Amino acid sequence: MALEHAILVSLLEKPGSGYELARRFDRSIGYFWTATHQQIYRVLKRMESDGWVEVREVSQQGKPDKKHYSVAPPGRSVLSAWLHEPIEPESVRHDLAVKIRGAAFDDPSDLIRQVERYQQIHSERLTHYLAGEQRDFTGPEAPAEPDAMQELQHVVLRGGIAYERMTLAWLDDVLATLHRIRAARADGRPDC
């Protein structure tokens, strides 16, 4: 029940079309909230009929028309009310952790390869985050005196960077553990 809120925040940061929102959910916002264009269009339509957002149809040359959305006053109130609700601990679902524990009942070799691939994905993501930080917040092109919106975007990005670093360190630990178990099994130590 919070895709609405993610959309409201994104539209407050910068109004735009459903398509543009879908792009943002592939990038900046997508780092902490995933949504497909189907979801976004569906929710935008509902938000429009509830009066949370306003639409303006924009003709473009060379491109199809688009619907330009911006937050209406009732939408701002809804967001404000949500911001004042207590933060609930998030419900987690980590496939990888399940797989690791499942490795006790299977040959770990394949999982090792997959963890290495996964590590590479996270490594690329970290590089990507760091490049974004450089570009928008810490590099020479960045604003000398960031406003509140930018400061908050930056602290969220720092969270993403910390998460990726922590994950990479942990994946090293996971790999070492999987290698140890494989070696023990190869030695014929029946450790399971």
Add this chain to the structure above:
Amino acid sequence: MALEHAILVSLLEKPGSGYELARRFDRSIGYFWTATHQQIYRVLKRMESDGWVEVREVSQQGKPDKKHYSVAPPGRSVLSAWLHEPIEPESVRHDLAVKIRGAAFDDPSDLIRQVERYQQIHSERLTHYLAGEQRDFTGPEAPAEPDAMQELQHVVLRGGIAYERMTLAWLDDVLATLHRIRAARADGRPDC
């Protein structure tokens, strides 16, 4: 599409009833996969009719009958096949990050209080994890030579501990940022 797999892993680690599984999803497994008893009963029923698990009805004195589940060979194959599938990057949904970015359009005071509460929850969770680690893996009562299953449970727990520590450090960062913004606004610097 992986609650099935989480249940298979949990039943391989230790067979038991739906109720017992629901308890485990409140604790050890629940740290990386949440599920309610309604979900678990529904999925167990489907898994039973698909032949993935076997049931034995157990009468107990003083307690209601229970259905004791254990993994059947086809279930083991399903798990094995799933373990060999590539690991997909998980789809994230962090309310808190949305709220933080939303704070640019609202008074941050309330959010500060909530982040402090959230910090406390994570602090308690860390304490809880560390106690569990001590009890099961690093304390004097822990097995001197852990088997593969225990080593893998431990590395997953270490992941949880690393996650909590990272989160707590980041929340300090978030609080400092929110305080800075509030102070700037009180000074009349219109930073938004």
Add this chain to the structure above:
DNA sequence: GCTTGCATGTAAGAGGTTACATGATTCG
């Protein structure tokens, strides 16, 4: 007598995923 724990479920509704569908333009 009330609450907690054990043990199992049904049902409605919200939310998310996947597949399908259209149509124009730009770039190689």
Add this chain to the structure above:
DNA sequence: CGAATCATGTAACCTCTTACATGCAAGC
């Protein structure tokens, strides 16, 4: 000429959440 990008949607399906429902036993 085909692929990619812009731009919007529908429909079916699956999953998850929330509320409701039952019933016994033990302890306070």
